Amino acid sequence: MKSEEGHSALTPRVIVTLYLCVGMLWLGAQAGVLGYFDVSLNRQSLRWQIGLFIVWLLATALIALWFMQRKARADQRGRETAQELELVVRHAPAGMARVHVGGAEIVWANAKLAGWLGCSVESLRGQDFRVLVPVNDQDDVALQLQRLLDGSTDYFQVLRQCVNAGTGKVTPVLCTTSRVAASGVDGPVALVCVLQDLSEMVSARNAMMRSETMLRLALEGSGNGVWEWDALEQRLNFSTGMSALLRYQGQDLAREFDFHQRLHPEDAAGARAQAEQALEQGSMLVLTARLLCFDGLYRWFRARGQAYKDESGRLIRISGLLSDQTASREADERSRLASTVVDNTIEGVVVTDAHSRILSVNHAFTKLLGFSEAEMLGKTPRMFKSGRHDKAFYDAMWASMHATGHWQGEIWNRRKNGEVFPERMSLSAVKDANDKVTHYVCMFTDISAEKAREQQLEFLAHRDTLTGLPNRSQFTRMLGEAVELSQSTNRRMAVLLFNIDRFKDVNDSYGHSIGDEVLRHVSVQMQGALRHGDIIGRLAGDEICVVAQSICGRDSAVDVAERLMAAAGQPWTTPDGLSVVVSVSAGICLYPDHALTADDLLQGAHAAVYGAKARGSNAWCFFHENMTQAARERLALEARLRRALELGHMRLYYQPQIDLATGRVVGAEALLRWLDPEEGLISPARFIPVAENSGVIGPLGLWVLGEACRQGQQWRAAGLPDLAIAVNVSLHQFLLTDIAGATAEALNKSGFPASLLELEITESALAEKPEEALAVLNRLRELGLRLAIDDFGTGYSSLAHLKRFPLDLLKIDQGFIRDIPHSADDMTISSSVIALGHAMGLKVLAEGVETQEQLSFLQQKGCDYFQGYFCSRPLPAEDFTRLLEKTREGQPLVAVATAG
Known part of the structure; x- marks a missing residue:
């Protein structure tokens, strides 16, 4: 400011006065010099001198004026620049202050700084410079200020927060203090503080930190890892999430991880090709491959990345994400498999x-x-x-x-x-x-086919397949209902049992096919001759039984019998052109004259038909009391049977059961025999009905069960191959005794494995009381036994109930096997039973196989097992042991054809 005042004193008036003074001095000096040297000037010379002086004076005056104007303009520009500078400083976005060098007090500050501090500009003047720096940094600032003053540094910076005294608003700033030097002056003439507002920078930094935190949390939450290949340093960099992805437990994943070495061999070539293509084209890298993780397992990963190059096309880095795709791949595979399964x-x-x-x-x-x-x-x-x-x-x-x-x-x-x-x-x-x-x-x-099979089997369960008449079980049920009706209405009725005379001779002479035609013809003829309300059925073989309801007496029964006998005896011609004439004999038992129950009526009719046959062909006979001799014989047989059980005269014979696929022995059915010291072997058909009707079947069944388990364990102890032992269980034993408890006791006593014991229950036993039967079967199943249904197709059972029973094996009754391949019906029935058994998840065994043709047929239809005379008759335990020893090494007992 002093230099500006000095320059402003040289005004034009001052300059002109100075020039006049200088001119006068110059003229005086010139006259003095001339006088001293005693030089006189003429007028002409004097004028020349004066003119020369005037020229000089004007010239120098003009030059001085030009410099003065130039100086004035420069001063004007300086003032304008100073004003502009002051305006800029005053309204600058940064806080500014000038500090006195000596006392370190604030000389001048702008409005921005005053605004941050919540005070006026005037109040800042004279305050200590240290109000601009944090209290905690006072010592450091004093040191930096000393270095600034002695010229060790040109500036220093500190961070601080300006707090508005009025509003409390905090403004973060960067305070830069620098010295102002002047030419020719030793040391600074002033200090300048510039405070830069860092609010936006701090906000941006905080926003960036929040974004980084959110990104890190998002990456960690998504399970992705971040990777970067630094092409310049040839180094991989990984995020912390990569260690978890790759199951890495160490400290330096980047050093120990080699991408190419850890690629699955099947994926390596494709992955490298994709990576090279992405690098060449500069496109996004997306590849899926299996990598060997550090836990030794391969997992599916998807890598996505982008290559970055400089202006010259040189690769700088590749960065991207890595995600574990194992779970999604497995889910996709399960989904694809499920879709394939559903579609197929x-x-x-x-x-x-x-x-x-x-x-x-x-x-x-x-x-x-x-x-x-x-x-x-x-x-x-x-x-x-x-x-x-x-x-x-x-x-x-x-x-x-x-x-x-x-x-x-x-x-x-x-x-x-x-x-x-x-x-x-x-x-x-x-x-x-x-x-x-x-x-x-x-x-x-x-389930159309299944329903058709059910309907067919329902028909088989109720009807005789050859004649279409009700079968034995259905007829017995209908007879029982007829007896109840007669009892309730107090009416009489008759049971008539018909046998075809010399039927065995027909079969032997003309074959079973003609015999079947005879049975069909007789049944049709007799059906046509029935009265309304009468019942007819085929019991077995050539036995056809009729219930004549509401008869008046013996004469009415005879009329029914003779009408039916006449119808059956009508001549007829077979489809082959053979003329046939047959006759039938009839046994008649009256209700209530001869018997009061269905069983007794049938027994009476059976006894009477034998009497009719004794009279010759085409005869009828009523039951009479003399026929009770048979009953007395049954009582005697019962007593002998009880003694035989006590004296140990009962024996078990064993018939092998053969696997149709291999011909090997896989099991044996235990068959009861009575070895009487006087009569020898007594047929089971003779004593089993007596045992069932007398209650002896209970203890007899217990003995069979225990003996079968004992013998089976004896064979195992001898080192013979394990085989299943099948034991028949009667209706009485199954429903009226604790069969599960008895079986468990027999197994425990003998040590025979439950898994090798098979109990065979007749179809009629299951049909008698299906709910009770189901409960018993479930108890037996809990013991670990095998369960089989015996003589399937001969009893009255509901398929709806049958499907509920926990069975393992279905046995085809030998009655359906005997006439194969001569009987198309038996072949159809057997095929249906095999298909039904397999549809229910059961194995199927055929009984009574006696010929190679029967065996071939069963194998063709997929039957699993068979037994019968074709393989072996039932054998005593000693003989069966020798049979097992022959097949100890797994040799087949029967040669069976194998599929080509």
Whole structure:
């Protein structure tokens, strides 16, 4: 400011006065010099001198004026610049202050700094410089200030927060203190503090830190790892999440990880090719491959990355993400497998939305119903309704769905061609995390063939396949109902049993096919001659039985018998052109004259028919008291049977059971024999009925069970191959004794494994009381036994119940095997039984196989096992032991054909 005042004193007036003074001095000086040297000037010379002086004076005056104007303009520009500078400083976005060098007090500050501190500019003047630096940094600032003053540094910086005294607002700033030097002056003339607002920088840094934190949390939460390949330093850098992904437990993953070495051999070539292509094209790198993790297991990973290059095209780095795809790959594989299974299953599958609109169907659906997938999409399953079910059926189905989320049962639906067919259907609801139904899945199987088999087997269970008449079990049930009706109505009735005379001669002379034709012809003729309400059935062989209800007496019974005998004796011609005439004999037993129960009526009729045959052909005979001799013989036989059991006269014979696939012995059926010291072997057909009717069957069955287990364990102890021992269980033993407890005791006592013991229960035993039978079978199953149904097809059983029983084996009665291959009906029945058994998950064994033709037929139909005379008769234990020793090394007992 002093230099500006000095320059401003040289005004034009001052300059002119100075020039006049200088001129006068110059003229005086010139006159003095001339006088001293005594030089006189003429007028001309004087004028020249004066003129020269004037020229000089004007010239120098003009030059001085030019410099003065230039100086004035420079001063004007300086003042304008100073004003502009002051304006800029005053309104600068940074806080600024000038500090006195000597006292370190603030000389001047701008409004911005005052605003941050919440005070006026005037109040800052004279304050100590240290108000601008943090209290904690006072000592350090004093040191830095000393270094600044002595020239060791040109500036120093400190961070601080300016707090507004009025509002409390905090402004973070960077305070830079520098010295101001002047030319020719030793040391600084002033200190300048510039405070830069860091609010936006701090906010940006905080935002960046939040973003980094959020990104790190997102990466950690997603399970992804971050990787970077530094091409310049040839080094891999990994995020912390990579260690968890690669199951790494060490400290330096980047040093120990070699991407190429850890690639699965099957994925290595493809992965390298993809990486090279991405680098060449500068495109995004996306590859999926298996990597060997540090726990020794291969896992699927997906790597995504981007290459970065400089201006010259040189690769700088590649960075990206790595994610574990193992779970998703496995889920995709399971989904693909499930989709493949669903599409290739034989069951129809329908998926609908929550409103029952069809979303997808599988191939089996289109095949079973005849609709294409395009025809089904968006439709509802209501279009398949058959009309066979009422509203209550569907209400119950949906009530189950809403209560349990599942329904399973049988339903009839309609194909595209209008055909109605039965299905076994399973309907399930699919729910989301909020337990809300999102989809329904329906699976169904066409059970038309199964229903046909059931109907056929239901027919077989009730009807004789040869004649179509009710079979023995059905006829016995109907006879029992007729007896109850007669008792309730106090009416008389007659049971008439017919035998075809010399029927054995017909079979022997003309063959079984003609014998079957005779039976069919006689049954048809007799059916045509029946009165309304009478009952007819075939019991066995050539035994045809009739119940004549509501008869008046003996004469009425004779009229019925003679009418039926006449009808059966009508001449006829076989399809082969053979003329045949047969006759029948009849035994008649009256209710209530001769017997009061169904069993007694049948026994009486049997006894009477023997009396009729004794009279010759085409005869009839009433039951009479003399025929009770048979009953007395049965009582004597019962007493002898009890003694035989006590004296140890009972024996078990064993018939081998053969695996049809290998010809090897896999089991043996234990068959009871009575070795009487006087009569020798007594047939089971003679004493078993007596035992069942007298109650001896109970202790007799216990002995058989214990002896079979003892013998089986003895064979095992001798080192012979393990084989299953099958033991027959009678109806009385099965339902009226603790068969499960007795079996457990026999197994414990003998040590024989339960898994090798098979109990055979007759079909009639299961049909008698199905619920009780199911409970007993479940108790036996808990012991670990095998369970078989014996003589299948000869009893009266419900397939609905049969499917519930926990069975392992189904045995075809020998009556269906005996006439194979001559009887087409028996072949059909046997084939159906085999198919049914396998459909129920059971093994099938055929009894009574006696010929190679029968064996070949059974093997062709897929039967699992057989037994019969073709292999071996039932043998005593000693002989059966020798048979087992011959096959000890697994040699087949029977040569069977193998599939080519």
